[in-house]
Amino acid sequence: MSTRQHATIAALLAAAAPLVALASERFGEMAPCALCLWQRWPYWVAVVLAALAAGLRSRALLSLAGAAVLVSGAIAGLHVGVEQGWWPSPLPSCAAPTAGTGMSVDDLMRSLAARPAKPCDAAAYLIPGLAVSMAAMNLIYALVLGGLALNWARKGTDR
Template identity: 40%
Template sequence: MTDLRKFLILIAAGGSAAVLLGAIGSQYIGGLAPCHLCILQRWPHAAAVLIGALALAFRARLLPLLGAIAALTTSGIGVYHTGVERGWWEGPTTCTSGPIGGMSTEDLLNQIMSAPLVRCDEVAWQFLGLSMASWNALISLGLALIWIAAWRRTA
């Protein structure tokens, strides 16, 4: 295994580990409860960390490509979540608010009682005008490029 390939894999998998630890830290230390889409964005990062460990142990050409797919997956979910937060499109009905017109009082009460405590269409934290979902999308896109560079180094 070339040293550059190993270094790129370490950076890409380490980046996913850092993002994942940051998300978990913001939840348990910072008190920011994750919504449904936030949780979905964590799984591909966990997969990328596992893929990174496997790619360092085995010289399989496919592993860095799978790491790139994992990073692109969480980036895509981050873009989707950003659109939900900004009102560009509707999010999943399980974690966003919807219209209440034409609902009976009982149906409205049932909707309120079954609604999650954390909504996907509200920004809980932002930095430089970008939400956590937006930062995840951008960082994960960069990680995908690093994974692709590692894949290209596998001859």
């Protein structure tokens, strides 16, 4: 396959991840946390880079698209660690709201974020009965897709 074909496939597969996440929100009524939302941005960057790689037949841009997908995988790895309780989230919006000491109801209401609606350590499961969170699925998907894109860029032809 040519670089153009590989880049087109990479763009489509990169777009699939955040679209599935959006569909799970809209149709599965699954609320995203802040880290869930952060994981989506590198995919959109990868879509743009891969589309440019397809148009320009650029293996370098395809490599950058693969790297962008791996960034989402890194955020997903961080998210899995937060879900498992291995470390706290670096994002203040990930914490569940607490009343704290000496906080009035008005102060508490002002401190609540409008979105996201759930803390990052509350894992979301897309497939009932499968004990793999959406963050863990994204980690696996990003590692595979990012690795494929980098491999395609390395071995690609410029036909």
